[in-house]
Structure formats: C-alpha cells, structure tokens
Amino acid sequence: MKRHSHIISVGLMILACLIAAREYYIGYQLQNSLEREVENMSMAENDQSAGINKTSAFAITPSSSSITTANSLFANAQLSAEKQQMLQVGKGDTISSLLANVGISAKEIEYATKALHKTYDVRDLKIGQSILIKYHHNEERNSSSLLELEFKPSLEYQIILNKGENGGFKVIKHTAHLKKVIRKIEGSIKSSFYNALLKQKVPPKIVHEAIKALSYTMNFQHDIKRGDPYELVYEEHHDHEGDVVKTGNLEYIAILAHGRPHKLYRFSPHNSHAGYYTPKGESVVRALLHTPLDPKKMHITSKFGKRKHPILGFTRAHKGVDFGAPRGTVVMAAGSGVVEKAGYNGDFGKYIKIRHTGGYETEYAHLSKISPGIKAGAPVAQGQVIGHVGDTGLARGCHLHYGVLLNKVHINPLTIKQMPTVQLTGKDLEKFHKLKREVDSQLVGLKLNKQFAKSEPVRQTLIG
Ligand SMILES: [Zn+2]
The missing domain is CATH 2.70.70.10 (Glucose Permease (Domain IIA))
Structure with a gap:
C-alpha cells in the first residue's frame, strides 16, 4: 500500500514538472514571438521615421483622446500602449498619409489599404472626413501598429477595418437601416411652380430637378397659367427614428400646363445616366434648352x-x-x-x-x-x-x-419643335414600361392623374 502511494506521488511530481515546463515553454514562445514582431515592426518603422516626425503637421480634432491601457499579459507591456485618435482628412491627405503620420509602418498601411479597397474606394476620401484609429504604440521603439480604423463615408454606412488574430486586416461595412419613403405631392400653381413646391416643403434639390426636367419641353413663363395642376413623386430616406436622412430622386413629375400634359418619369437606361422620359420613352433632353436663363x-x-x-x-x-x-x-x-x-x-x-x-x-x-x-x-x-x-x-x-x-x-424660340435626343428601344423600353406601371400604381388617388387619364388619348404634344 505504502509503495503504491509512493509511486503515485512520484508520478504526480513528474506530471507537475511536465506541466510547469510546458507552461514555461509556452510563455517563452509567446514572449519570443512578440519580441520578434516588435523587432520586425521597428525595422519597418526605421525607414518611416521621416514620416513620424511630421505627425504634428496634420489636424487632430480637439476631441481626440488617447487611451492607454496597461497590458499586463506580456513582459514588455509597459512599453506598449493602446491609443486611439480621431483624425480629420485635410487637403491632400490620403488614408496612407494619415496612417504614416501616426507612425504605422508602410507594410501595414499597404495591407490595410488593400483590405479597405475591397469595400471602399480610398480615393473617394473627402476633406473633413473624420477617421477614428486605434493602434498600439511602442514608446521605446517609437513604432505603431494599427488595430482598428473606422469612419462613416456617408449617412448610410460605416466602414470598420479590424486587425484579425492572424495579423491580417478585415473590413466590415455596416449599413444603416434606412427606410425608403415615397412622398406624393399635388397642388396647383398660384404664383409660380417654384414657390408652390417650396411651400409644400419639397426639398430644393427635388424642385430644381423638376424644373430642370421640365425646362426642355416647356417654358415656365409662357406655358403656365394660374391654377394649373401638378403632381410629383419623390423618395426620401428615413432613419430608424423617422428623421429624413437623405433626399432621394424625383421619380415622377407631371403638370397640366394650359391644358397640355407634361408627364415625366425618371429612368436609367442600360449603360447610361438616369434621366427623365415621356410616357412614350422619349428622353426630355433636347438639343436646345427652352430658355437659356433660370x-x-x-x-x-x-x-x-x-x-x-x-x-x-x-x-x-x-x-x-x-x-x-x-x-x-x-x-x-x-x-x-x-x-x-x-x-x-x-x-x-x-x-x-x-x-x-x-x-x-x-x-x-x-x-x-x-x-x-x-x-x-x-x-x-x-x-x-x-x-x-x-x-x-x-x-x-x-x-x-x-x-x-x-x-x-x-x-420662334418658343415654338420650335425639336426631336428628342433619345428614344428608348428594346430591353430599355420594356424596363421603362415596367417602371412606369410601378410608378403609376402609386398615383392612384391623385387628382391630376384622373385628369390625365381623361386627356391621355389626346396626342401628347410637347412643345419645344
Ligand atoms: Zn429683342
């Protein structure tokens, strides 16, 4: 019995020694690999030192913060600190130049921008854009290693670049959940079309789009009389709180000017920019504007x-x-x-x-x-x-x-008849008719639409 327990205790001792040795080995390996990593970084950093010294040359917003978290896991933790900074894109700045200014190595910058480029064209960076970056800074070696970068290029999405466990970067695109809301407006002209729309709180962007689209085929002075009815449909994008985050496009505009219907739909033909088209699929764009003045x-x-x-x-x-x-x-x-x-x-x-x-x-x-x-x-x-x-x-x-x-x-400039520059055909025309039906289905209940239904058989003459 006694011999038995002796063997067991010796066995346990050996096991304990083995575990200790293994832990020591793992610890040694970790420290070793970390030191190697720091070494590699500082090597890469050396040829970047010129860039680091220029750090003061770029703008950091007053709200910028520097968070230092003690990293007790590793032996050289006191030298390494996690920092975060809010950078602001200035004239001539690029993501690369901003990161270089913070002291990120050329190699890391290359990896980071390559990863970013898959979801975001770094050339689209706008002056004034804020970018939050988190990085490890090694005081002694004056080198930094990028951990995270995030920014919001538009109200609709946010880009987050993260360093993964293997040291590579991955990019996440967070899309804000915007709700598309269709707004329908109808009314009749009292003083001017422009004022009538603004009074109805139609965003100026939509008002301008409407006037521009109609300018090719009608003259606002000559063709409109008081009481002429109009209607339009446009998109708005709302955030989860119901606030308008973005004005979308003018989808449809119609006006019965002096009894003459003008009805236009927004459509994007294959391989071309979006534009406005008559119900027959003719582009409103004419060789000449109706009036060369606002x-x-x-x-x-x-x-x-x-x-x-x-x-x-x-x-x-x-x-x-x-x-x-x-x-x-x-x-x-x-x-x-x-x-x-x-x-x-x-x-x-x-x-x-x-x-x-x-x-x-x-x-x-x-x-x-x-x-x-x-x-x-x-x-x-x-x-x-x-x-x-x-x-x-x-x-x-x-x-x-x-x-x-x-x-x-x-x-006579006011009565010239010009041919449309584009008449949709084939697949484009098919797609246009489908879109037209969709928009028309949203018009149910609008007064002008009923009037149009009556006046539709009359040949649509678009002057100009
Ligand atoms: Zn004159």
Whole structure:
C-alpha cells in the first residue's frame, strides 16, 4: 500500500514538472514571438521615421483622446500602449498619409489599404472626413501598429477595418437601416411652380430637378397659367427614428400646363445616366434648352414677330424673344456647340452666337458681361454659363434678347419643335414600361392623374 502511494506521488511530481515546463515553454514562445514582431515592426518603422516626425503637421480634432491601457499579459507591456485618435482628412491627405503620420509602418498601411479597397474606394476620401484609429504604440521603439480604423463615408454606412488574430486586416461595412419613403405631392400653381413646391416643403434639390426636367419641353413663363395642376413623386430616406436622412430622386413629375400634359418619369437606361422620359420613352433632353436663363428669374417682355420697336418707335420684325431679368442673371448656352461670335455687335451690344448641330444657331444679346473663355471657336456645353444679363447696345431695361436660327433663318424660340435626343428601344423600353406601371400604381388617388387619364388619348404634344 505504502509503495503504491509512493509511486503515485512520484508520478504526480513528474506530471507537475511536465506541466510547469510546458507552461514555461509556452510563455517563452509567446514572449519570443512578440519580441520578434516588435523587432520586425521597428525595422519597418526605421525607414518611416521621416514620416513620424511630421505627425504634428496634420489636424487632430480637439476631441481626440488617447487611451492607454496597461497590458499586463506580456513582459514588455509597459512599453506598449493602446491609443486611439480621431483624425480629420485635410487637403491632400490620403488614408496612407494619415496612417504614416501616426507612425504605422508602410507594410501595414499597404495591407490595410488593400483590405479597405475591397469595400471602399480610398480615393473617394473627402476633406473633413473624420477617421477614428486605434493602434498600439511602442514608446521605446517609437513604432505603431494599427488595430482598428473606422469612419462613416456617408449617412448610410460605416466602414470598420479590424486587425484579425492572424495579423491580417478585415473590413466590415455596416449599413444603416434606412427606410425608403415615397412622398406624393399635388397642388396647383398660384404664383409660380417654384414657390408652390417650396411651400409644400419639397426639398430644393427635388424642385430644381423638376424644373430642370421640365425646362426642355416647356417654358415656365409662357406655358403656365394660374391654377394649373401638378403632381410629383419623390423618395426620401428615413432613419430608424423617422428623421429624413437623405433626399432621394424625383421619380415622377407631371403638370397640366394650359391644358397640355407634361408627364415625366425618371429612368436609367442600360449603360447610361438616369434621366427623365415621356410616357412614350422619349428622353426630355433636347438639343436646345427652352430658355437659356433660370426660368424662375425671368419673364418674357417681348415675343417673336412684328412689333413696334420700344426705342426706334417703328414696326419691324423682332427676330427673337426678350426675357426680362435682373442685371447679372446668368445666361446659359442653350445647347452644346461652338462659339461663332463673342463680342460687341452694334445694337445688340455684347453679343454671343453659338453654332449647334442640326443646322441650329442661337444668339444672346445685350449682355452686361461675356464669361471668360467664351470666344470664337471655343466649345461650350449645354447649360454652361456664357455671360450675364445686361442692357448693352440698343436696349431699354435689362433683358436678354435670345434668337434661334435654323439653317440661317430666324425661327420662334418658343415654338420650335425639336426631336428628342433619345428614344428608348428594346430591353430599355420594356424596363421603362415596367417602371412606369410601378410608378403609376402609386398615383392612384391623385387628382391630376384622373385628369390625365381623361386627356391621355389626346396626342401628347410637347412643345419645344
Ligand atoms: Zn429683342
């Protein structure tokens, strides 16, 4: 019995020794590998030292904090501290430059940006963006190792980059749970379309989109009368508390102007930008804008045709339209093309003529200023600012004289019929009709929609 227990106790002693040895071995290994890691880092860090010294050159928000947590697990813990910093992207900063400033090694920066790039294009980084980083800093070796990086590139999502257990980085994209809400607005015009929409708390972005989409095919001064009904549908994105986080797109706009229906749907054709289309799938974009001025800033003071000249007193043909507008109102190129003339032109004062495709030319007169770069031969884009309203030349009051020529003959700018630039076909047209049905199903109950249902069989004429 005694011998037995002796054997057992010897056995236990051996076992205890074995366990102790194993623990020592594991501890030794851990410490060893950690030291190796620190060594590697500091080696990489040495060629980065120039970058580290520049740390003070970038902005850290006043709220930046530095949390130091004692790391009692390892022997050299007192040298290593976990820090966190809120960085702010300044002009010319990149994720790489910001991390280098904190002293992160070039190798880690490379791994981190590579991992990030899978979910976020680091070139999209915006000035002013805040980025929270957590890193290990080794005082003695003046080296840092990145642990975590997080930022919110938009209201909809957050990017979190984490160092995994194997030392590699992984990226998580947290998407905020935004609810898409469809808003339907209807009303009738009292003073102006613009004011009517703003009064109904339609976001300015949507109002501008609506005016821009309709500007190709209608003239807000000429075509709208008091009481004309309109309706529109747009998207809003709400957060979990029901607050509007983001305004989406204008999906649909319709207006019955002088009894003439204008109805447009937003659609993104394959391989092209989103735009507005008539129920037949014709793009609203025309070669020429209906008015080369902001429609809410101008009013027609003189139409095309025979008139008694306000200054000369005798009757002569008015070969354009006069848009009264405050001095300095910007004048846009009605269509893309090439400047034919730009400069002083007798009674026309400061004057610009642009040549477009399809035999069209447009002219702009009595300008107070011609924009820099607008000279003969210069290409212009549709909507580009080319000058400002004034009263140079033979003009009574500030106005823009706007003329349109087709094959060298003046035509009435307010009634020209232009072909749509794009007519959807094939798969795009199919998809468009499907979208149209979806939007239409949301219009049930709107008054104008009922009126449209009645006026629909009448051929839709879009002037312009
Ligand atoms: Zn005129």
